[in-house]
Amino acid sequence: MGNINITLKDGKAVQVPQGTKPADLLKKLPQKIAKRIVVARADLGKGETLVDLDRPLERDTRVEFLTTDDPDGLFVFRHSSAHLLAAAVLELYPEVQFGVGPPTDQGFFYEFLREKPFTPEDLEKIEKKMAELRNQNLPNQRKLVPFDQAMKLYQEQKQPLKCELVRDLSDGKMVQFYTTGKFIDFCLGPHIPSTKFIKAFKLLSVAGAYWKGEESNPQMQRIYGTSFPSQAELDDHLHKLEEAKRRDHRKLGKELNLFSIQEEAGAGLIFWHPKGGIIRHLMENWLREELLRRGYDLVYTPHVLRQDLWKTSGHLDYYRENMFPAMEDEHVAYQLKPMNCPGHILIYKSSLRSYRELPIRLAELGTVYRWERTGVLHGLLRVRGFTQDDAHVFCTPDQIEAEIEACVDFALALLKTFGFQDYEVELSVRDPNRAADYAGKVEDWEQAEGALVNSLTRMNIPFKRMEGEAVFYGPKIDIKLIDAIGRPWQLSTVQFDFNLPERFKLEYVAADGARHRPLMVHRALFGSVERFFGVLIEHYAGAFPVWLAPVQAIVLPISEKVLDYGEKVAGQLKQAGFRVQLDDRNEKLQAKIRDAQLQKIPFMLVCGKKEEEAGTVSVRSRSKGDLGPRPLADFQAELQRLVETKATQA
RNA sequence: GCCCAGGUAGCUCAGUGGUAGAGCGCGUCCUUGGUAAGGACGAGGUCGCGGGUUCAAGCCCCGCCCUGGGCUCCA
Numbered sequence: 001m002g003n004i005n006i007t008l009k010d011g012k013a014v015q016v017p018q019g020t021k022p023a024d025l026l027k028k029l030p031q032k033i034a035k036r037i038v039v040a041r042a043d044l045g046k047g048e049t050l051v052d053l054d055r056p057l058e059r060d061t062r063v064e065f066l067t068t069d070d071p072d073g074l075f076v077f078r079h080s081s082a083h084l085l086a087a088a089v090l091e092l093y094p095e096v097q098f099g100v101g102p103p104t105d106q107g108f109f110y111e112f113l114r115e116k117p118f119t120p121e122d123l124e125k126i127e128k129k130m131a132e133l134r135n136q137n138l139p140n141q142r143k144l145v146p147f148d149q150a151m152k153l154y155q156e157q158k159q160p161l162k163c164e165l166v167r168d169l170s171d172g173k174m175v176q177f178y179t180t181g182k183f184i185d186f187c188l189g190p191h192i193p194s195t196k197f198i199k200a201f202k203l204l205s206v207a208g209a210y211w212k213g214e215e216s217n218p219q220m221q222r223i224y225g226t227s228f229p230s231q232a233e234l235d236d237h238l239h240k241l242e243e244a245k246r247r248d249h250r251k252l253g254k255e256l257n258l259f260s261i262q263e264e265a266g267a268g269l270i271f272w273h274p275k276g277g278i279i280r281h282l283m284e285n286w287l288r289e290e291l292l293r294r295g296y297d298l299v300y301t302p303h304v305l306r307q308d309l310w311k312t313s314g315h316l317d318y319y320r321e322n323m324f325p326a327m328e329d330e331h332v333a334y335q336l337k338p339m340n341c342p343g344h345i346l347i348y349k350s351s352l353r354s355y356r357e358l359p360i361r362l363a364e365l366g367t368v369y370r371w372e373r374t375g376v377l378h379g380l381l382r383v384r385g386f387t388q389d390d391a392h393v394f395c396t397p398d399q400i401e402a403e404i405e406a407c408v409d410f411a412l413a414l415l416k417t418f419g420f421q422d423y424e425v426e427l428s429v430r431d432p433n434r435a436a437d438y439a440g441k442v443e444d445w446e447q448a449e450g451a452l453v454n455s456l457t458r459m460n461i462p463f464k465r466m467e468g469e470a471v472f473y474g475p476k477i478d479i480k481l482i483d484a485i486g487r488p489w490q491l492s493t494v495q496f497d498f499n500l501p502e503r504f505k506l507e508y509v510a511a512d513g514a515r516h517r518p519l520m521v522h523r524a525l526f527g528s529v530e531r532f533f534g535v536l537i538e539h540y541a542g543a544f545p546v547w548l549a550p551v552q553a554i555v556l557p558i559s560e561k562v563l564d565y566g567e568k569v570a571g572q573l574k575q576a577g578f579r580v581q582l583d584d585r586n587e588k589l590q591a592k593i594r595d596a597q598l599q600k601i602p603f604m605l606v607c608g609k610k611e612e613e614a615g616t617v618s619v620r621s622r623s624k625g626d627l628g629p630r631p632l633a634d635f636q637a638e639l640q641r642l643v644e645t646k647a648t649q650a
Numbered sequence: 651g652c653c654c655a656g657g658u659a660g661c662u663c664a665g666u667g668g669u670a671g672a673g674c675g676c677g678u679c680c681u682u683g684g685u686a687a688g689g690a691c692g693a694g695g696u697c698g699c700g701g702g703u704u705c706a707a708g709c710c711c712c713g714c715c716c717u718g719g720g721c722u723c724c725a
Contacts, residue, residue: 117653117654118654119654204719205654205719205720206653206654206655206719206720207653207654207719207720207721208652208653208654208720208721209652209653209720209721209722210652210653210721210722213721213722214722219652219653219721220653220721221653221654222653222720222721224719224720250717250718254661255661261716261717263657263698263715263716263717266716267715267716267717314725315725318725319725321723322723322724322725338725339725341725370724372723372724373651373722373723374651374715374716374717375651375652375720375721375722375723376722376723376724377717378718382724471725472725473725495725497725499725556685558682558683558684559682559683559684560682561682586681586682587683587687587688588681588682588683588684588687588688589683589684589685590683590684590685590686590687590688591686591687591688592685592686593685593686593687594685594686594687595686595687596686597685597686598686604685606684606685608684609684610684618684618685620685625685626685
């Protein structure tokens with residue numbers, strides 16, 4: 001047997017006998033590093049892939065060792081965790097059928113088919129069994145088995161779902177298995193060497209999931225869990241889940257009295273209470289002013305439109321299942337609008353347009369209703385009635401890049417104003433192999449995609465190109481904001497539409513005197529006002545910046561003896577246009593502070609004898625605590641500054 | 651729509667077949683207190699809705715509505 005050349009990540013080259021395993025090379029590394037390695041990246045003959053540490057290396061290759069700090073390493077680790085889960089379930093419930101068990105962004109799951117559902121107690125038992133098997137340090141072993149033998153094995157084990165997978169996914173010759181104890185899985189791998197690496201794990205939930213994701217297939221039970229190489233990392237993760245719970249907009253919406261959803265009224269329909277209402281008012285005001293400044297025209301369109309219009313737009317054909325049923329009178333059917341586009345198009349079409357008028361930018365805070373299945377509704381984030389900050393730009397081809405840039409610039413201004421620092425941009429383009437699935441001419445698509453790329457490039461905005469992710473009517477840019485705890489939210493979108501101008505036969509008269517079809521860009525920045533509000537609540541954990549806070553300051557008289565002074569202070573601030581409350585309850589200062597703090601009011605103004613005599617207020621900030629006394633006028637000026645600058649820190 | 655878990659006072663939740671509970675909140679009174687809960691008393695319920703079983707149902711059974719976690723869907 002000959003030697004092969006191995007290049008390590010640091011560039012160091014070594015010569016080792018053919019058949020050497022990554023695990024052998026690992027022995028040369030310091031123990032401290034080596035014991036954290038879960039998988040390797042190397043070339044076994046078909047390019048670099050992730051490989052098991054005990055896979056023999058047969059040819060010259062680069063070898064890279066991965067820990068769970070590497071996303072790929074963590075993925076392999078979690079995948080092996082899923083196998084550990086399956087192995088435990090096999091021990092406890094040998095009668096179940098096994099489905100699939102991949103890693104996910106946050107952990108892993110495994111799917112089982114079983115008569116009885118798993119209960120929370122079952123999960124505890126399974127966790128215990130997993131710990132037992134982990135402690136036995138079972139190796140994850142790869143083996144190749146001829147197809148027929150594999151099928152026979154799974155038939156004997158009464159695993160028809162696995163047979164189905166082997167039949168559908170293997171090459172029909174050799175089948176790759178991984179074993180963890182008694183558990184044998186048809187699996188691409190790779191896996192971590194043995195179960196002992198999985199120091200910390202937790203099973204989180206069980207949920208129904210259709211076999212292969214098809215509604216007509218039987219429903220599997222999917223057990224979700226997560227795992228880490230150390231307890232500290234698991235604790236940290238669980239802590240983050242708690243943090244997300246703490247910020248849950250549904251919980252805060254109730255506690256801060258911002259909005260409600262009422263069974264009496266129907267699912268997915270939002271009631272904006274006064275404190276949520278004022279925030280919405282401020283959001284919308286900002287938006288309207290900005291729209292006008294940026295050359296948009298504000299329009300309003302009806303909530304119900306004749307059904308024929310939805311036929312023309314194509315919604316009846318393609319979007320019917322998301323539309324509330326028609327209302328019929330004797331002659332005509334009307335339907336609640338799920339989108340604003342047709343309305344804006346009718347305004348465009350109300351007169352013959354000249355190229356001199358373009359671009360025409362029609363904007364509306366348009367309330368739409370979509371019939372969503374009850375199972376998908378979720379607080380403010382997925383609702384049945386919502387208001388889009390919708391606009392449609394109609395323009396000529398040579399205007400398009402400037403218009404796209406203006407849209408993206410607007411979206412970024414919005415993110416900044418509302419306190420979001422980070423964002424990701426995705427460009428969704430067509431799949432050239434599915435030309436027939438798209439509306440519009442190929443040249444139009446090419447031009448549009450080119451315009452989007454040019455705009456983003458010129459603006460120096462990094463973006464991810466999503467091949468084949470475009471919707472059928474045009475390519476689009478999606479902007480995902482990243483909130484205070486690192487979660488992405490898809491809100492703003494800028495989309496080309498080649499479909500509706502065609503369907504409605506939109507035209508403008510160009511300089512050459514001929515009629516041309518305008519380009520149409522659909523854009524929403526908040527996306528939906530409801531959804532954006534939900535994200536805003538979670539981003540700030542309910543502690544809104546001063547300019548958005550429903551109550552900006554609360555005056556706290558120390559006793560009833562200084563109520564008059566408190567009233568005077570509150571009155572003066574209200575007069576100056578601030579949202580101020582007076583806590584005139586018969587309570588101790590401590591109690592008033594606690595309540596104001598829980599309501600996340602930015603400033604508490606403590607007023608007692610001393611303040612009354614000096615004409616001051618003692619300012620307490622919700623975030624910084626007691627700031628001491630200062631003249632009322634000074635505080636007022638500071639408040640003014642925070643509101644005017646829309647400061648996100650207070 | 652499907653699977654699982656829920657729905658009890660304004661809120662959070664306890665209550666395994668025998669007279670509906672707690673804390674917070676709310677009201678009244680006492681207290682007039684200097685930076686995260688002062689005290690007493692009181693009001694407050696169609697136990698999601700409808701049917702069934704039972705001498706008796708918040709509790710058991712069936713259907714529906716709604717909420718949550720997922721799946722599916724997402725022009």
